Amino acid sequence: MMKKTFAVLLLLGLLVGGWFWSVSMQPDTTLHIDNPRIRLLPGERPLAGYFTIHNAGDHDLRLVSASSERFGRIMIHASSRSNGQSRMTEQAEGVVIAAGKRIDFAPGGLHLMLLQAQQPLAIGDEVMLQLNLVDSDANARSIEVPFTVIPVQLP
Numbered sequence: 001m002m003k004k005t006f007a008v009l010l011l012l013g014l015l016v017g018g019w020f021w022s023v024s025m026q027p028d029t030t031l032h033i034d035n036p037r038i039r040l041l042p043g044e045r046p047l048a049g050y051f052t053i054h055n056a057g058d059h060d061l062r063l064v065s066a067s068s069e070r071f072g073r074i075m076i077h078a079s080s081r082s083n084g085q086s087r088m089t090e091q092a093e094g095v096v097i098a099a100g101k102r103i104d105f106a107p108g109g110l111h112l113m114l115l116q117a118q119q120p121l122a123i124g125d126e127v128m129l130q131l132n133l134v135d136s137d138a139n140a141r142s143i144e145v146p147f148t149v150i151p152v153q154l155p
């Protein structure tokens, strides 16, 4: 009887311990970046970075900036059209990704404007960009994201 109780307790201990271990070892899964890409424009034209950001957590997040060793300056821009004219405005306040929401940075809309490339990029290159966010409690967090350089013909 004692033996059986001990065996059950041991099993429970292993299960609970294993659960704690796996939870503490989990990477942060509340923030997803899908399809990070940089469209390569011909010549010296500034480049734009696109991706989908998904906040699967229960706190709002704000993307406040991006940085990279490969670019002297990165701005968060929104493109819009009025009277047949396309224009870009800097999103100085950043972009809020509400809890549970998904936001597309895509051609014709939000994008990262990549300025002062430190060296030429080629199709297929992978470029690390750091996305800097704050949550609704003003906690800062940054993630490193590999962006793939794609031809301008792709969306």
Ligand SMILES: [Cu+2]
Residues within 6 Å of the ligand: 048, 077, 078, 088, 111, 112, 113
């Ligand atoms: Cu722009």
